Amino acid sequence: MTKSPFWHRFTRNKGAVAGTAVLLLVVAVALLGPWIATNDPWAMVQQPFLRPGAEAGFALGTDTLGRDILSGMIYGARISLLIGAVSTVVALLIGITLGAVAGYFGGLVDSALMRFTEIFQAVPSFALAIVLVAIFQPSVASIVTAIAIVSWPPVARLVRSEFLTLRQRDFVQAALLSGQSTPRIILTQILPNAMSPIIVMASLMVATAILLESSLSFLGLGDPNQMSWGYMVGSARTVLRQAWWMALFPGLAIVLTVLALNLVGEGLSDGLNTRLHGRTK
Amino acid sequence: MNAAINAARPVLDIVGLSIALPAGAERALAVECASLSVLPGQTLCVVGESGSGKSMIANAVMGLLPRPQVAPVAGRILFEGTDLLALSEPQMRELRGRRIGMVFQEPMTALNPVMRIGEQIGEVFDAHAAMLGSLPAAEKRRRILAALADVGLPDPELLIDSYPFRLSGGQRQRVMIACALVLEPVLLIADEPTTALDVTTQAQILALVRELQQRRGTAVLFITHDFGVVSEIADQVVVMQAGQVVEAGPVRRVLDAPQHAYTRKLIKAIPDGQQRAAPADEPLRVLQVQDLCKTYRSGNGLFKRGRSVQAAKDISFELRRGQTLGLVGESGSGKSSVGRCLVGLAPFDSGRILFKGRNLAQGAAFRREAAGKIQMVFQDPYASLNPRHRIGAAIAGGPIAQGVGKSEAMARALELLKLVGLGADAAQRYPHEFSGGQRQRIGIARALAMQPELLVADEPVSALDVSVQAQVLDLFAQVREQFQLAMVFITHDLRVAGQMCDHIAVMQRGEVVEYGATRQVLGDPRHAYTRTLIEAVPRLAAPPQPPQQPTFAVA
Numbered sequence: 043m044t045k046s047p048f049w050h051r052f053t054r055n056k057g058a059v060a061g062t063a064v065l066l067l068v069v070a071v072a073l074l075g076p077w078i079a080t081n082d083p084w085a086m087v088q089q090p091f092l093r094p095g096a097e098a099g100f101a102l103g104t105d106t107l108g109r110d111i112l113s114g115m116i117y118g119a120r121i122s123l124l125i126g127a128v129s130t131v132v133a134l135l136i137g138i139t140l141g142a143v144a145g146y147f148g149g150l151v152d153s154a155l156m157r158f159t160e161i162f163q164a165v166p167s168f169a170l171a172i173v174l175v176a177i178f179q180p181s182v183a184s185i186v187t188a189i190a191i192v193s194w195p196p197v198a199r200l201v202r203s204e205f206l207t208l209r210q211r212d213f214v215q216a217a218l219l220s221g222q223s224t225p226r227i228i229l230t231q232i233l234p235n236a237m238s239p240i241i242v243m244a245s246l247m248v249a250t251a252i253l254l255e256s257s258l259s260f261l262g263l264g265d266p267n268q269m270s271w272g273y274m275v276g277s278a279r280t281v282l283r284q285a286w287w288m289a290l291f292p293g294l295a296i297v298l299t300v301l302a303l304n305l306v307g308e309g310l311s312d313g314l315n316t317r318l319h320g321r322t323k
Numbered sequence: 324m325n326a327a328i329n330a331a332r333p334v335l336d337i338v339g340l341s342i343a344l345p346a347g348a349e350r351a352l353a354v355e356c357a358s359l360s361v362l363p364g365q366t367l368c369v370v371g372e373s374g375s376g377k378s379m380i381a382n383a384v385m386g387l388l389p390r391p392q393v394a395p396v397a398g399r400i401l402f403e404g405t406d407l408l409a410l411s412e413p414q415m416r417e418l419r420g421r422r423i424g425m426v427f428q429e430p431m432t433a434l435n436p437v438m439r440i441g442e443q444i445g446e447v448f449d450a451h452a453a454m455l456g457s458l459p460a461a462e463k464r465r466r467i468l469a470a471l472a473d474v475g476l477p478d479p480e481l482l483i484d485s486y487p488f489r490l491s492g493g494q495r496q497r498v499m500i501a502c503a504l505v506l507e508p509v510l511l512i513a514d515e516p517t518t519a520l521d522v523t524t525q526a527q528i529l530a531l532v533r534e535l536q537q538r539r540g541t542a543v544l545f546i547t548h549d550f551g552v553v554s555e556i557a558d559q560v561v562v563m564q565a566g567q568v569v570e571a572g573p574v575r576r577v578l579d580a581p582q583h584a585y586t587r588k589l590i591k592a593i594p595d596g597q598q599r600a601a602p603a604d605e606p607l608r609v610l611q612v613q614d615l616c617k618t619y620r621s622g623n624g625l626f627k628r629g630r631s632v633q634a635a636k637d638i639s640f641e642l643r644r645g646q647t648l649g650l651v652g653e654s655g656s657g658k659s660s661v662g663r664c665l666v667g668l669a670p671f672d673s674g675r676i677l678f679k680g681r682n683l684a685q686g687a688a689f690r691r692e693a694a695g696k697i698q699m700v701f702q703d704p705y706a707s708l709n710p711r712h713r714i715g716a717a718i719a720g721g722p723i724a725q726g727v728g729k730s731e732a733m734a735r736a737l738e739l740l741k742l743v744g745l746g747a748d749a750a751q752r753y754p755h756e757f758s759g760g761q762r763q764r765i766g767i768a769r770a771l772a773m774q775p776e777l778l779v780a781d782e783p784v785s786a787l788d789v790s791v792q793a794q795v796l797d798l799f800a801q802v803r804e805q806f807q808l809a810m811v812f813i814t815h816d817l818r819v820a821g822q823m824c825d826h827i828a829v830m831q832r833g834e835v836v837e838y839g840a841t842r843q844v845l846g847d848p849r850h851a852y853t854r855t856l857i858e859a860v861p862r863l864a865a866p867p868q869p870p871q872q873p874t875f876a877v878a
Contacts, residue, residue, distance in 0.1 A: 211706050211707075212701040212702075212703060212706045212707035213706065213707055213708055213709040213717075215668055215699070215701070216699065216701065216707060216721075216766075216769060216770075217709075217720065217721075218668065218690060219666055219667075219668070219690065219695065219697070219698055219699055219721075219773075220695050220698075220720065220721025220722075220724055220725070220769075220772075220773055221690060221691070221694060221695045221721065221724050221725055222720065222721070222724040223724065226724065230712075230720075231709055231712075234709075234711040235709070235710065235711055
């Protein structure tokens with residue numbers, strides 16, 4: 043597959059291009075955070091309840107304790123993206139492994155793994171995440187673990203169904219006949235052909251993970267040492283009627299980032315749709 | 324079929340038709356300046372390979388082109404004197420079904436699975452209720468029953484209230500024909516109506532079309548890729564190549580004395596069933612199959628017994644080095660299941676498979692013991708290559724898995740690519756850059772890379788155009804001689820089997836009904852089923868019945 047048809051299809055989706063732009067901006071802010079932010083997000087640097095633009099250097103105002111909201115949002119981008127990306131990677135590792143094994147071997151293995159998956163799907167995912175974080179003490183590691191544990195089952199189901207159809211293909215049969223080992227067939231023959239839907243799903247999972255992290259922080263289950271968007275919205279909810287900006291700006295950041303990720307996911311699904319690629323019709 | 328008709332005005336007259344393809348397609352015009360005319364009561368066959376634009380013409384007549392991407396840009400389609408291209412969509416809708424009927428290739432998907440047969444045919448009446456006046460229900464039912472009886476379906480009273488899944492492919496195609504003919508159109512367009520059917524069913528459908536046409540005087544535009552079918556059914560032939568009409572004329576003239584080089588090439592490419600000289604009897608038995616049984620069970624649940632289908636019942640044969648056995652049968656006869664058992668891709672219930680005298684166990688152990696010396700060439704050249712792997716890596720992958728060094732395996736892959744007629748640069752490309760025939764060559768190269776002693780080929784040419792088919796068959800014959808391969812050749816086409824095989828086993832419903840040397844099986848068939856199969860093969864030669872139209876009668 044050459045690059046150009048993918049880019050052609052991807053860029054035809056205007057929303058995806060806009061989403062990519064927003065996402066790149068957020069990533070840049072997250073990477074350059076410490077150099078852009080003018081203040082420590084936890085330091086009380088000005089009088090509290092400062093309106094946006096009221097004081098030079100505090101474009102988005104200050105919160106109830108006089109902390110700089112803009113700096114908080116910049117540091118929040120770091121933690122949101124970090125947790126979104128890492129938990130997605132962990133969830134993919136679990137989901138792809140279980141799904142691939144279940145789909146490839148079928149039969150009893152498949153039944154056992156799918157019943158195991160259903161246990162996780164039967165519990166409401168947010169409730170499970172709350173319980174897990176509460177048990178393990180809130181920290182970045184425990185939040186990542188909790189989010190990964192609640193979000194791998196759909197990946198396993200997707201990968202399993204892809205494997206179920208792909209393993210019937212003639213090229214897999216040919217690889218079997220030539221004596222290639224099972225891990226080799228799974229990793230080099232089948233998995234590359236199942237990657238497109240997995241990538242699309244991953245981009246949406248990052249969005250869900252960011253929302254989950256924000257929700258946990260909103261409930262006070264975030265990492266106490268890390269400023270995050272969800273925590274900012276949560277701490278502002280008591281003063282929502284006096285100081286709208288404290289909740290609005292971090293909330294907007296969450297909405298825009300999640301929207302951007304969804305748009306990119308949609309664009310990827312257009313771009314990676316090479317099912318008919320190379321066929322005559 | 325008499326000379327007086329020839330003076331009549333053509334039902335369909337296509338003049339200088341050109342159809343444009345969207346930008347970026349492999350050629351600018353799908354059909355270029357094509358002209359043809361169909362006379363009342365006659366059959367015009369449009370024949371050509373895939374991509375020649377023959378179906379485009381049919382769709383243009385019906386107004387079914389996917390406009391605006393694909394649209395006619397020049398020419399006229401005159402149907403009884405009216406230009407169809409100038410008609411509006413509502414006007415076209417009035418013609419479709421009432422004046423022009425159409426039958427599609429795939430009978431399995433052409434019927435709505437949740438509608439009863441009678442309702443589907445009844446829709447044709449309802450659609451034209453404005454023109455015909457709506458019929459009383461009893462009258463409609465009577466006409467539907469008559470239509471079903473007319474196409475030779477048994478028990479129309481029963482069929483009219485059944486759902487499509489109860490019908491076989493051939494019966495569904497009969498329903499489609501009944502649908503197309505129920506309002507007695509003057510023109511019937513049939514787009515490869517028998518391609519998806521078994522050879523015996525094909526013969527029945529062709530006989531039906533011919534019979535209906537003679538009885539009703541319907542003009543037929545018949546699209547096909549098979550010259551055998553042309554010979555059976557056509558009065559006039561139009562040969563198309565890459566969107567252009569290269570030859571047109573009465574059927575016997577075109578088939579017996581083709582003018583254009585392309586027509587000659589196509590006719591020459593048809594497997595003639597000419598048998599090859601039997602090789603000297605090698606002492607080494609590569610494959611012995613003894614009493615092989617295989618049953619598929621489906622829907623076996625905790626509380627219900629599943630259905631079971633016996634795909635192989637006491638199959639026995641043997642194969643020596645350098646020889647080829649043909650497994651011949653219609654779809655569902657179990658020939659592919661036997662093939663999959665032979666290579667160890669499917670488990671079998673009982674019986675023994677001996678490879679070079681050694682009994683092979685079941686499942687993964689089977690493949691380990693065979694160590695890649697039993698290889699398979701698959702039917703669908705589009706599904707048999709991993710779309711994400713370069714060709715070179717795909718061919719070298721097997722030997723590398725068996726412990727051959729990487730550079731040595733790649734060198735061998737390049738050699739094999741050259742052997743199967745592709746350049747060494749093919750190794751760096753991906754499967755989608757190749758045509759069906761080229762992919763099948765790659766599939767053969769991949770099998771040969773394992774230095775196999777037994778090659779099982781499962782319908783390796785049935786997805787290919789006839790000229791490509793001939794080349795691939797030649798390649799099979801060439802590598803068989805070169806590597807002294809034993810081959811099991813699975814096919815539904817007796818002509819191909821006759822050309823390729825030393826022995827033939829004819830299978831019907833999981834059983835071998837006849838097994839013997841090719842000459843004996845094809846020349847002097849013992850079993851009634853074998854005779855039916857042989858008779859059903861469309862032949863190029865003139866049909867023997869006397870009312871032969873003199874070749875010069877039609878201008």
